[in-house]
Amino acid sequence: MDLDFSPAERDFRAEVRDWLRTHVPGPLPSMDTPEGFAAHRAWEAELAGARLSVVSWPEEYGGRGASLIEWLIFEEEYWAAGAPARVTQNGIFLLAPSLMRFGTAEQRERWLPRMARGDDVWAQAWSEPEAGSDLAALTSRAEPVPGGWRLSGHKTWSSRAAHATHGFGLFRTSGTRHKGLTYFLFPLSEVGVRPIAQLDGLPGFAELHFDGVYVPESMVLGQAGEGWRIAMATTSSERGLTLRSPGRFLATADRLVALARDAADPALADRAARCWVEAEAYRLHTFGTARRIMAGDEIGSAASMGKIFWSELDLRMHALALELLGDRAQEWLDGFLFSLAGPIYAGTNEIQRNIVAERVLGLPR
Amino acid sequence: MNFGFTDDQLALAATVRDVLRAHCPPAALRSERRPAWEQLAALGFFGLLLPPEADGLGLGLTDVLPALEETGRACLPGPVVETAVVAPSLLPGVPKLASGTVCVGVLPPGQAYAADADLADLLVVVRDGGARLVGGESVRLAVRAGIDPCRPLFEVAFDTSEPLGGSPAGRPAVSVEAALWRGTVATAAQLVGVARELLAMTVSYARARTQFGAAIGSFQAVKHQLADVAVAVEFAAPLVHRAALSVDGAVPSAGRDVSAAKAAAGEAATLAARVALQVHGAIGYTEELDLRFWLARAWSLSAAYGTAAAHREHLRSEIVGGSPRRYP
Numbered sequence: 001m002d003l004d005f006s007p008a009e010r011d012f013r014a015e016v017r018d019w020l021r022t023h024v025p026g027p028l029p030s031m032d033t034p035e036g037f038a039a040h041r042a043w044e045a046e047l048a049g050a051r052l053s054v055v056s057w058p059e060e061y062g063g064r065g066a067s068l069i070e071w072l073i074f075e076e077e078y079w080a081a082g083a084p085a086r087v088t089q090n091g092i093f094l095l096a097p098s099l100m101r102f103g104t105a106e107q108r109e110r111w112l113p114r115m116a117r118g119d120d121v122w123a124q125a126w127s128e129p130e131a132g133s134d135l136a137a138l139t140s141r142a143e144p145v146p147g148g149w150r151l152s153g154h155k156t157w158s159s160r161a162a163h164a165t166h167g168f169g170l171f172r173t174s175g176t177r178h179k180g181l182t183y184f185l186f187p188l189s190e191v192g193v194r195p196i197a198q199l200d201g202l203p204g205f206a207e208l209h210f211d212g213v214y215v216p217e218s219m220v221l222g223q224a225g226e227g228w229r230i231a232m233a234t235t236s237s238e239r240g241l242t243l244r245s246p247g248r249f250l251a252t253a254d255r256l257v258a259l260a261r262d263a264a265d266p267a268l269a270d271r272a273a274r275c276w277v278e279a280e281a282y283r284l285h286t287f288g289t290a291r292r293i294m295a296g297d298e299i300g301s302a303a304s305m306g307k308i309f310w311s312e313l314d315l316r317m318h319a320l321a322l323e324l325l326g327d328r329a330q331e332w333l334d335g336f337l338f339s340l341a342g343p344i345y346a347g348t349n350e351i352q353r354n355i356v357a358e359r360v361l362g363l364p365r
Numbered sequence: 366m367n368f369g370f371t372d373d374q375l376a377l378a379a380t381v382r383d384v385l386r387a388h389c390p391p392a393a394l395r396s397e398r399r400p401a402w403e404q405l406a407a408l409g410f411f412g413l414l415l416p417p418e419a420d421g422l423g424l425g426l427t428d429v430l431p432a433l434e435e436t437g438r439a440c441l442p443g444p445v446v447e448t449a450v451v452a453p454s455l456l457p458g459v460p461k462l463a464s465g466t467v468c469v470g471v472l473p474p475g476q477a478y479a480a481d482a483d484l485a486d487l488l489v490v491v492r493d494g495g496a497r498l499v500g501g502e503s504v505r506l507a508v509r510a511g512i513d514p515c516r517p518l519f520e521v522a523f524d525t526s527e528p529l530g531g532s533p534a535g536r537p538a539v540s541v542e543a544a545l546w547r548g549t550v551a552t553a554a555q556l557v558g559v560a561r562e563l564l565a566m567t568v569s570y571a572r573a574r575t576q577f578g579a580a581i582g583s584f585q586a587v588k589h590q591l592a593d594v595a596v597a598v599e600f601a602a603p604l605v606h607r608a609a610l611s612v613d614g615a616v617p618s619a620g621r622d623v624s625a626a627k628a629a630a631g632e633a634a635t636l637a638a639r640v641a642l643q644v645h646g647a648i649g650y651t652e653e654l655d656l657r658f659w660l661a662r663a664w665s666l667s668a669a670y671g672t673a674a675a676h677r678e679h680l681r682s683e684i685v686g687g688s689p690r691r692y693p
Contacts, residue, residue, distance in 0.1 A: 001367060001368060001369060001370055001371065001374070001427055001606065001610065002366070002367050002368070002610065003366065003368055003607065003610055003692070003693050004366060004693060005366055005693055006366070009366070069366045250691070254689070257684055257685055257689060260685045261685050261686075266681070269681050269685040269686075270677055270678070270681045272681075272684075272685055273677070273680045273681040273683075273684040273685050274677065274680070276684050276689060277604070277625045277628075277629070277680060277684070278600070280604070280607075280625065280691070281600040281601070281603055281604050281625075281629065282600065283691075284368065284603035284604065284606070284607050285599065285600055285603045287366060287368040287603075288368045288369055288603055290366075291366070291367055291368055291369045292369070302599075305592075305595060305596045305599050305600075308592070308596050309596055309599075309600055350585075350589070352592075353585075353588060353589040353592035353593070354585065354588060354589075354592075356592035356595055356596070357582075357588030357589070357591055357592045357595075358588070360592075360595060361564070361568045361591055361592070361595060362568065362572070363568060363571060363572060363580075363582035363583065363587075363588055363591065364572060364579075364580045364582055364583040365583065
């Protein structure tokens with residue numbers, strides 16, 4: 001057991017840090033405004049130019065073939081540098097692992113390099129009005145037609161869809177519940193998009209209306225009917241780890257500790273120190289998880305423990321910042337609102353606790 | 366970067382677990398003062414951390430951490446941490462330490478009473494003025510009420526003793542501090558083991574106990590409490606592992622990392638105890654059920670080598686009051 005970075009890993013960290021120091025822009029407008037979306041997309045292109053947008057991907061798709069440890073180093077440096085939020089994150093962290101594992105060579109070559117540069121920006125389309133936590137209750141359908149499929153139905157809470165170019169999600173092609181779902185890619189230009197303003201007043205997600213949208217066969221990921229398995233398979237490997245890397249919470253914890261130092265209130269300082277230690281715990285835990293994944297293990301349902309831990313830590317940190325700052329909390333407001341979404345998205349924390357209880361601890365359903 | 370235990374480290378833990386299953390079953394906690402001690406000694410357990418010139422194996426704290434967790438999991442009585450972990454660092458020259466025939470007790474700073482002092486052939490008393498070594502024959506003990514029936518507390522008095530480590534004119538008391546850090550991390554590892562066993566026992570009970578025609582473990586109110594325990598233990602353990610690495614490597618953040626480990630492990634274990642008792646209900650609130658030993662161990666070890674509150678205060682001064690640097 002050790003916690004030592006190799007010389008190559010230390011060199012990589014130094015390179016990333018140097019590049020970010022000279023390239024990170026000042027605060028960009030929100031990515032949920034048209035001008036902010038464009039600015040964030042331009043930033044992705046700049047990152048890609050330095051082959052830093054998707055470091056863990058193979059070189060042929062725009063990455064560096066970096067190890068999971070190097071990716072974690074990248075993330076630590078990225079967030080410590082105060083770099084912009086990733087407008088491409090639904091694509092690069094949710095869709096790309098599935099594309100790499102289940103996509104055809106043609107699909108990988110067609111979509112991954114464009115995703116890496118921010119040429120295409122992908123929105124997720126999982127939830128429906130009557131299928132949230134119970135995702136398998138979804139009713140959107142795909143009907144086979146010559147050469148492809150027609151998509152119909154209604155998706156909602158589709159993050160980034162107001163401005164993104166493409167979407168991905170599950171549609172029913174046969175069967176009931178988890179069986180007979182198929183994983184589709186689609187261009188948003190063909191879909192009815194109704195932006196929905198979030199708590200900050202900006203359209204961070206949208207409703208999607210599919211009225212017989214035609215997509216060719218090449219937009220099916222994996223086999224028809226295998227959608228649930230494909231969507232879930234990557235949650236137990238990289239994606240279980242990459243949904244939220246420790247780097248962003250370490251950076252938040254450092255900012256929080258600086259606030260607590262200025263405030264000089266021992267009770268609040270105590271809570272800040274606790275958050276700082278918990279961010280460290282998440283970092284250490286992630287190093288352990290990365291080791292297991294690199295050794296070929298699947299982390300499976302244990303990823304749910306991480307999701308509970310980081311989302312509730314993030315919320316505690318931002319709530320504490322607001323307590324420390326009172327009405328001078330302007331710089332923390334966006335982060336506070338975003339942290340409130342953490343225990344809801346990617347499977348609510350109630351669902352995550354059920355998963356931990358049933359699949360990690362073995363309690364009856 | 367390889368933040369996981371090696372096969373050797375896990376194999377040592379498995380060996381200790383087998384010995385404890387055979388020789389420290391729950392029934393032994395009711396009938397023996399020091400079960401499994403001789404069998405552990407025969408295994409070489411008390412020499413693991415001693416240098417080879419003292420007949421030991423010269424292992425690091427990290428190497429034995431999973432094995433220490435097993436001693437917590439089994440609720441093993443006796444001054445195990447003091448004899449197997451603190452003494453090798455503080456008293457490596459004491460003869461027969463490796464064989465387990467000399468039993469060592471420790472009264473750490475900030476504590477009023479010494480646990481398991483009735484078994485101690487040698488007692489280390491650490492006070493502001495430094496550490497003193499007291500022979501068992503010159504100690505007067507008065508038993509004091511404690512919460513753990515297998516870890517009794519004693520008020521200690523003595524007339525003769527000898528200084529240890531930092532005598533006023535001698536070298537600084539660094540070795541005493543480092544030895545106490547080791548004991549603190551070892552105790553944190555035991556707390557992780559206690560918490561894991563409490564969780565396992567409670568999950569097992571929640572699967573078996575039915576009410577309203579269903580296993581109580583199928584109810585979300587119960588599931589979510591147990592999930593919270595699983596999360597607390599899952600994220601306390603890496604802090605303990607890191608503290609052991611930090612102490613072994615004498616990194617600058619070692620003191621901070623030790624406090625983070627002890628606070629998190631103590632809080633995880635007390636949460637595990639709280640939930641275990643709640644889920645067991647009235648049967649858990651009895652002396653008859655073996656659960657009581659693990660509940661008591663969670664509470665008693667949480668108070669040992671610094672309460673969570675004391676370690677939290679230290680963390681606050683190090684992190685908010687100081688300059689928090691991350692290692693690596």
